[in-house]
Amino acid sequence: MSVESLSALDRSTLRERSLEALRSAILSGRYRPGDHLGEVELAGSLGVSRGTVREALRHLQQEGLVTAGNRGMLRVNSLSPAEVHELFRVRAALEGLAVREVIASPRRESAAEKLRAAVERLSDEDEPAVRMEADLAFHLLLCQLSGNSMLVEAWQRLEGRMRVAILNGASWQAPMMARDRHVPIVEAIEQGDVDAAVRVVDEHMAGAAEHFARATESA
Amino acid sequence: MSVESLSALDRSTLRERSLEALRSAILSGRYRPGDHLGEVELAGSLGVSRGTVREALRHLQQEGLVTAGNRGMLRVNSLSPAEVHELFRVRAALEGLAVREVIASPRRESAAEKLRAAVERLSDEDEPAVRMEADLAFHLLLCQLSGNSMLVEAWQRLEGRMRVAILNGASWQAPMMARDRHVPIVEAIEQGDVDAAVRVVDEHMAGAAEHFARATESA
DNA sequence: GACGTGACGACTGTCGACAGTGGCTCCCCC
DNA sequence: GGGGGAGCCACTGTCGACAGTCGTCACGTC
Numbered sequence A, B: 001m002s003v004e005s006l007s008a009l010d011r012s013t014l015r016e017r018s019l020e021a022l023r024s025a026i027l028s029g030r031y032r033p034g035d036h037l038g039e040v041e042l043a044g045s046l047g048v049s050r051g052t053v054r055e056a057l058r059h060l061q062q063e064g065l066v067t068a069g070n071r072g073m074l075r076v077n078s079l080s081p082a083e084v085h086e087l088f089r090v091r092a093a094l095e096g097l098a099v100r101e102v103i104a105s106p107r108r109e110s111a112a113e114k115l116r117a118a119v120e121r122l123s124d125e126d127e128p129a130v131r132m133e134a135d136l137a138f139h140l141l142l143c144q145l146s147g148n149s150m151l152v153e154a155w156q157r158l159e160g161r162m163r164v165a166i167l168n169g170a171s172w173q174a175p176m177m178a179r180d181r182h183v184p185i186v187e188a189i190e191q192g193d194v195d196a197a198v199r200v201v202d203e204h205m206a207g208a209a210e211h212f213a214r215a216t217e218s219a
Numbered sequence C: 001g002a003c004g005t006g007a008c009g010a011c012t013g014t015c016g017a018c019a020g021t022g023g024c025t026c027c028c029c030c
Numbered sequence D: 001g002g003g004g005g006a007g008c009c010a011c012t013g014t015c016g017a018c019a020g021t022c023g024t025c026a027c028g029t030c
Helices: A014-027 A039-046 A050-063 A081-104 A108-124 A128-145 A149-168 A179-191 A194-217 B014-027 B039-046 B050-063 B081-104 B108-124 B128-145 B149-168 B179-191 B194-217
Strands: A066-068 A074-076 B066-068 B074-076
Touching: A014 A039, A014 A050, A014 A149, A039 A050, A050 A066, A050 A149, A050 B050, A081 A108, A081 A128, A081 A149, A081 A179, A081 A194, A081 B081, A081 B149, A108 A128, A108 A179, A128 A149, A128 A179, A149 A194, A149 B081, A149 B149, A179 A194, B014 B039, B014 B050, B014 B149, B039 B050, B050 B066, B050 B149, B081 B108, B081 B128, B081 B149, B081 B179, B081 B194, B108 B128, B108 B179, B128 B149, B128 B179, B149 B194, B179 B194
Parallel strands: none
Antiparallel strands: A066 A074, B066 B074
16 A cells, blocks of 8 residues: 555544635625525535534634624625725735835845746636636735735735625726736836835725726626 | 613623633733633633633634644734734834825814824823823724724734734833824824825834834843 | 504524543553 | 553534524504
């Protein structure tokens, strides 16, 4: 019997798997904003106990994907156009910090290289959902390359709401996620021009905010 | 019987009250970083069931106050000096956005007024713990006055970790929370000088980071 | 017909119990 | 003396059940 014939077992808890299942169910549009998420119903569907889904739901609540309505009943959350603008301004502030730190980092060149690769991955994709993933992956990578773990964490806490905003106002042909929109960021980093880099990020986010907010209000 | 004779009842759930109790127990130093938080023990102390404290603990975990160790056992979290620096840089980015938005707001003057009052409240206090509260209240107010709800939310998600950093490296005579340190921020806002305001905030945070990181590593 | 009232159903809040899993100790055997 | 199990203990993961609360609907009374 070969050593390779046995792979490590999946040791994730039911709570973690429930969390993942619920998150992707919401993010895939299986549940629409405003929909009521009943604990019993979900527990039945997932085949786990109520307590287990409860913990997963509470997690999603803290992530901002669901919100508490009357008497603790949870609903899928949605964002107003104003909130979308606010959200992207916060994101701009965080990613502005990210580019500043990447530029100041001694590994700036290797970082720029990785970012270029991420941009190319973005232009390869046609499927809208995959494009969105590639876009988010690029921006997450930007934060990670800053080497600031608290920044990464803060960004990820925003991720859920960002996905809501994107999904809610999903005019999928969004030029926001185009390759051309991201190249300037990488170029500014390569040139070590902090002011230009921050300005480019700000503009990128302002454009995205405008786009998704408009799509949200027309929905 | 007067209308006033009956006040509204406290409708908070046991989970919420457990959460509050645990949070203040950790933040007051009742539990030290690294201490193990057993569900059974806590449930016994608080007089509630395990499931209830469990949910509260999970919430604190997402806040970053506790972290999962071996086999899901939770411990009180602590921050490395490097993480303290990172944390305060993120904070600087967020509060930099806050001052920019406050200055751009049409209610800038009334905002500056409220901030002045908050600064004065800070100088009135002698008790260290109360000073810390006043300091955090000032910075939270700054975010709130920006009118950006997402910013407030992002800041509050950092609050737990900030309190850990402050508590962990608690050289209480910290000049960081002095009145003089905060006045320049308000002044820059009053004068509408965006660049100066952002610079002041950055310096404020850099100083605080240096201070608390140093205190953390010597502990 | 409008209003108060009672029953019913659908939720969530909370609890106690069982099961599985590592870590630890102690003992046996080589 | 050292190594390896067996057994015990302290934990967390997961579950099913009970209780309390609110919305709804039908019913009876003025």
